[in-house]
Amino acid sequence: MPDIADFADPDYLLRGSVLQQEVYDLLRGLRITEVLAAYHPLLAGTVPLGIQVEGSDLDIICEVHDHVRFTAEARSYFGDREGFSAITRIVQGIVRTKINFVAGGWPVELFGQPRPTLRQNGYLHMVVEWRILNMLGAGFREAVIELKRGGMKTEPAFARLLHLEGDPYEALLNLGTLTPEELNSVCSKVYPYIY
Template structure:
């Protein structure tokens, strides 16, 4: 089982994952952000990235101005650097984007432990689903993503989930693993993918 709190597993993964590991190590970004408990989430750790996928790093940010100043000090001169803070559903959120060696990087911060943020919870359940499903399912997800779908809607569609895909995956994350595995077996048996 992966320890998603570290990027070390990337260095033992696919060629793309190794490239990302090298980039993040060269930038020293995880160390520079250590006070913010950074976690790389999304398609790269899961191995379902497509062309244009970005590197999503979530952070625990209680002081957006301080966070933005730190990131600007180290990465403000990078191509496409932009930062914004806003409040969504009464939660302050900070988003910083820039490019590094052809990779779009997005830093996302909110005043919540990174292990409790939706991006991490989505990745955990997506990893479990991908581990239970066959290669045809993974290919279906990648196909949907190359067709413009975001990861969560693509997985929800492939599983036959209805309603808000982001919320549906959060509900699946709460299930006992035996129930999640049963759902995956049921989808496989129906040949939904």
């Protein structure tokens, strides 16, 4: 698994699993970092963490302030791809654009909102999940993957295994604010349940 500092540079995928190397080649082939450079694209989600399952998509988060331009540019580069769709809507007062298509057998989702990628929830979730996976190890990773294979989304899977209450997305964001010692304290409480 990459060092946390590596997530901003997709070259870490080259040092990863065979699947991560294939994803790197696919993203290079799509020229994601070049054609979307103005939006600071960043691969988030399950593939960087190595917890993807069949049907997982490639989540690419982007910082977008002009959603009409972003959609038009994405359409010009990827509009001929299978399943291309684009939708812009307002969620919790924030304009968001989701662009979906299929490339190399992978569902791809470009997600844009007017927030730097390193401050978007998708990235923040991935970072805290990375910290937890490193802390709890292979048994916990396999438990997450099993829940995902059963149809559960990533954040709810983490929340269930960690016995977090309330909204799983918010609960994980809250864990991301903890010091390493505090996070270790939370995680160590579930250790016996996982192993």
